[in-house]
Amino acid sequence: MDAARIAALSQSARDGLAKVEVVRETGSTNADLLARAAGSCGPQLSGPLLLAAEHQSAGRGRAGRSWLSAPGHSLTFSLAWKFDGGLQRLSGLPLAVGVALAETLDRLGQPVRLKWPNDLLKDGDKLAGILVETQRAAGPAGDATWAIVGIGLNLAMPDELEARIGRSVAAVPWLARMDRDALVAAILDGLVASLQQFAQAGFAAFGARWNLLHGWQGEPVAVLDHGKILHEGLAAGVDDAGRLLLDGEHGRIAIAAGDVSLRMQAAD
Numbered sequence: 391m392d393a394a395r396i397a398a399l400s401q402s403a404r405d406g407l408a409k410v411e412v413v414r415e416t417g418s419t420n421a422d423l424l425a426r427a428a429g430s431c432g433p434q435l436s437g438p439l440l441l442a443a444e445h446q447s448a449g450r451g452r453a454g455r456s457w458l459s460a461p462g463h464s465l466t467f468s469l470a471w472k473f474d475g476g477l478q479r480l481s482g483l484p485l486a487v488g489v490a491l492a493e494t495l496d497r498l499g500q501p502v503r504l505k506w507p508n509d510l511l512k513d514g515d516k517l518a519g520i521l522v523e524t525q526r527a528a529g530p531a532g533d534a535t536w537a538i539v540g541i542g543l544n545l546a547m548p549d550e551l552e553a554r555i556g557r558s559v560a561a562v563p564w565l566a567r568m569d570r571d572a573l574v575a576a577i578l579d580g581l582v583a584s585l586q587q588f589a590q591a592g593f594a595a596f597g598a599r600w601n602l603l604h605g606w607q608g609e610p611v612a613v614l615d616h617g618k619i620l621h622e623g624l625a626a627g628v629d630d631a632g633r634l635l636l637d638g639e640h641g642r643i644a645i646a647a648g649d650v651s652l653r654m655q656a657a658d
Contacts, residue, residue: 391442391570399575402582408438408469410578415445419468420523420540427470427525427536435470435536438585440578442467446542463566465574468540471585475533477524482593482632484508484522487539489596490584491518492603494577500565503605506625506634510543511605518543539581594630601627611636613645621645 393412397403403410416422419441425431426439446466473479488504495502495510502518503511510518519542527534545566565573587595601607606625613621613636623638633644 391444391574393442395571396440396442396575396578399572400578402579403575407582408440408578410440410442410574412442413444415447416443417447418540419443419446419466420521420538423468423470423536423538424523424525427527427538435472438469438471438582440467440469440574442574464545465541465543465570465577467574468538469578469581469585471537471539472527473535473537473589476535479592480522480524480535480537482596482628482630483537483539483588484520485600485628485632486584486588486593486596487520487522487541487581489599489603490580491520491541491543491577493599494580495565497580498565498568498573498576502603504600504603505605506628507632514605516544537585539585541577543577593632597628597630597632600632604628 391412393410396412397410400408400410402408413419422431423435423439423441426433426435443466484507485504488508488510492502492504492510500512505511505516508520508522509516510520521540523538523540525536525538527536543565545563584596604625604627607627609625611623611625612619613634621636621638621643623636623643626635626637626642628634629644631644631646633646636643636645
């Protein structure tokens with residue numbers, strides 16, 4: 391990947407809405423941008439920045455899980471974006487990012503589905519994961535928050551890597567053959583447009599779109615926390631705050647994002 395070429399192919403970068411950097415290898419692009427947002431390491435962030443890595447050696451997923459990848463077989467990158475206000479303004483942001491990524495891939499001819507709260511599915515298997523982390527803006531910025539939007543997107547899945555992951559994982563060979571710089575530029579443009587919209591309207595602007603892309607709509611599911619089943623019912627999409635709606639034997643409940651996973655249950 392080439393940062394200058396990505397920037398040249400991205401309308402957002404050409405318009406000065408985001409800068410692009412590429413590194414050959416790093417531990418975690420999210421960790422790198424969090425450190426820069428805090429002013430503790432590297433040049434301080436001055437505006438939106440996409441940091442892409444050819445390889446991440448310590449990629450992270452939600453709830454402290456590892457994101458395993460092999461050089462050349464995935465896209466791993468993070469976008470730093472500053473929002474006015476505190477964390478309460480960012481409710482539903484990971485789901486909005488999922489919508490942005492899914493809609494971008496659909497425009498590229500690769501339809502995908504969404505799994506609450508932060509995964510993209512292809513043919514039922516995980517294709518991409520999203521991790522949003524936050525850092526209060528340093529300096530005289532007033533009440534503002536940096537959101538670091540990390541994305542890992544599988545392009546190809548070697549058998550040995552899938553064995554290390556321990557489950558079936560999706561990949562899209564067509565995307566693997568696509569020009570990497572053009573793919574990153576397209577994703578950047580989709581993210582910038584959606585983050586601008588989120589800053590203005592919050593997740594309410596994305597709820598209906600998320601539900602149209604919901605991969606398990608109407609399916610029997612269980613919500614688990616550290617392997618313990620907390621709730622069971624039929625997945626009914628999300629509300630305007632990004633909470634999962636679950637229809638159970640006692641009616642509909644709304645479940646907030648957290649250290650929770652969602653798994654399919656066999657229908658009776």
